Amino acid sequence: MSEFKYEVLHECKQTGARIGRLTTPHGVIETPVFMPVGTMASVKSLSPEELVETGSQIILGNTYHLYLRPGSDIIEKAGGLHKFMNWDKPILTDSGGFQIFSLSSMRKITDEGAMFNSFLDGSKHFISPEKSMDIQRQLGSDIVMAFDECTASGTDYEKSREALERTLRWLDRCSKVDFKGKQMLFPIVQGNMFADLRLESLKRTIPYAKCGLAIGGLSVGEPKPVMYEMLDILKPHYPKDMPRYLMGVGSADCIVEGVVRGIDMFDCVLPTRVARNGTAMTFKGDITIRNAQFKDDFTPVEEGCDCYCCKNYSRAYIRHLINTDEIFGGRLLSIHNIHFLHRLVGQIKDAIRNDRLLDYRNEFFKNYEFRREQDKCLSEI
RNA sequence: GGGAAGAUUCCCGAGUGGCUAAAGGGAGCAGACUGUAAAUCUGCCAGCUUCGCUUUCGGUGGUUCGAAUCCACCUCUUCCCA
Numbered sequence: 001m002s003e004f005k006y007e008v009l010h011e012c013k014q015t016g017a018r019i020g021r022l023t024t025p026h027g028v029i030e031t032p033v034f035m036p037v038g039t040m041a042s043v044k045s046l047s048p049e050e051l052v053e054t055g056s057q058i059i060l061g062n063t064y065h066l067y068l069r070p071g072s073d074i075i076e077k078a079g080g081l082h083k084f085m086n087w088d089k090p091i092l093t094d095s096g097g098f099q100i101f102s103l104s105s106m107r108k109i110t111d112e113g114a115m116f117n118s119f120l121d122g123s124k125h126f127i128s129p130e131k132s133m134d135i136q137r138q139l140g141s142d143i144v145m146a147f148d149e150c151t152a153s154g155t156d157y158e159k160s161r162e163a164l165e166r167t168l169r170w171l172d173r174c175s176k177v178d179f180k181g182k183q184m185l186f187p188i189v190q191g192n193m194f195a196d197l198r199l200e201s202l203k204r205t206i207p208y209a210k211c212g213l214a215i216g217g218l219s220v221g222e223p224k225p226v227m228y229e230m231l232d233i234l235k236p237h238y239p240k241d242m243p244r245y246l247m248g249v250g251s252a253d254c255i256v257e258g259v260v261r262g263i264d265m266f267d268c269v270l271p272t273r274v275a276r277n278g279t280a281m282t283f284k285g286d287i288t289i290r291n292a293q294f295k296d297d298f299t300p301v302e303e304g305c306d307c308y309c310c311k312n313y314s315r316a317y318i319r320h321l322i323n324t325d326e327i328f329g330g331r332l333l334s335i336h337n338i339h340f341l342h343r344l345v346g347q348i349k350d351a352i353r354n355d356r357l358l359d360y361r362n363e364f365f366k367n368y369e370f371r372r373e374q375d376k377c378l379s380e381i
Numbered sequence: 382g383g384g385a386a387g388a389u390u391c392c393c394g395a396g397u398g399g400c401u402a403a404a405g406g407g408a409g410c411a412g413a414c415u416g417u418a419a420a421u422c423u424g425c426c427a428g429c430u431u432c433g434c435u436u437u438c439g440g441u442g443g444u445u446c447g448a449a450u451c452c453a454c455c456u457c458u459u460c461c462c463a
Contacts, residue, residue, distance in 0.1 A: 039417050099415045119418040145416075188416090219415050247416040248429070254415075269417045276420045277413085292410070322420090330420055
């Protein structure tokens with residue numbers, strides 16, 4: 001008996017974007033949702049209590065990294081990832097598929113699986129779909145991602161097709177595992193930047209999707225309009241009764257554009273990574289708090305933000321912390337950035353509820369300043 | 382009073398006749414970051430009218446085709462002995 005279900009509560013009349021409820025063994029997730037990434041069983045620098053305070057409902061963990069350290073058997077012995085890291089809300093684990101992409105210089109893929117040289121000590125490790133499922137079973141995550149092959153932007157048609165076919169063959173093997181209703185497998189759509197491959201991948205992936213599916217292989221270096229185009233192509237063909245998860249996205253603008261295009265779930269390292277590097281995400285765009293112009297700016301990071309960071313600290317103070325390599329600076333900006341994305345999603349939900357997401361989108365981009373010219377290209381809806 | 386060492390571009394610190402506007406580090410400034418090998422990485426960092434020119438290595442004056450580098454004196458700093 002599965003403990004999972006997804007209900008659509010409202011569909012925006014302007015865009016078809018939905019408000020929904022995804023029920024998992026560790027609680028209910030309201031969608032659309034942004035999921036902070038905690039690769040190593042920790043959303044870098046934040047405690048679970050702080051995460052909850054920012055409004056986080058679910059976080060990510062990573063199969064490959066946790067398998068290498070401390071070892072998935074240790075986590076199983078601890079009673080699972082939730083208990084190990086003191087997080088009792090839902091967890092989604094990535095399969096290690098993304099590491100095939102990001103650690104491409106030290107792996108070898110065959111149909112059987114992927115052979116990695118550990119970045120820790122160079123030792124060889126083999127991850128197959130079965131192995132990935134087994135590790136994720138040990139971790140005990142609520143949502144288990146299929147082991148897929150993610151390709152980089154610029155990969156040619158033939159290679160993209162091969163990766164797509166392999167991802168489907170691997171998916172079939174992943175789907176053989178019985179998680180006894182305690183964990184839910186999300187299959188992943190691939191196809192790089194080729195419309196026909198994307199559509200074919202979706203069509204052949206849907207039969208495996210029971211309570212959610214993911215779009216992978218986007219935001220891998222392609223221009224944003226290309227990503228939006230891929231999402232536009234897929235939009236009419238999703239099953240209605242499950243959430244769609246756009247993997248690895250993102251920035252505020254991509255989240256707005258994503259929801260408009262039918263996406264319900266997002267995850268990204270951006271808010272936490274960028275925070276540690278001295279950048280704040282705001283409704284007016286990214287602000288490099290590290291810059292000299294803020295040295296005597298005693299206003300909060302974002303006026304009107306009710307996060308712990310903005311309620312108590314100034315830009316000048318955070319700039320000082322960042323510039324003196326004080327960990328607290330990165331923590332404060334991480335808290336703000338994650339809270340900001342949750343707040344953004346909250347506004348998006350209000351707009352869906354009022355059937356005015358398209359209007360909201362236009363209002364959002366009126367205030368949002370892009371740093372780079374090439375990101376300004378708003379595509380047609 | 383005697384002896385020793387030394388003064389280098391914001392700081393520390395290489396450099397001991399041309400390849401030196403001067404290594405390296407730090408600081409400073411800026412940029413990047415999208416299923417995290419990232420509290421990381423990259424660029425700039427004497428000035429200018431920037432494919433070239435001008436001013437720089439404590440000061441002054443020499444030697445030399447050419448000096449941060451050699452010589453003389455001066456100023457200052459540190460250390461040791463009285």
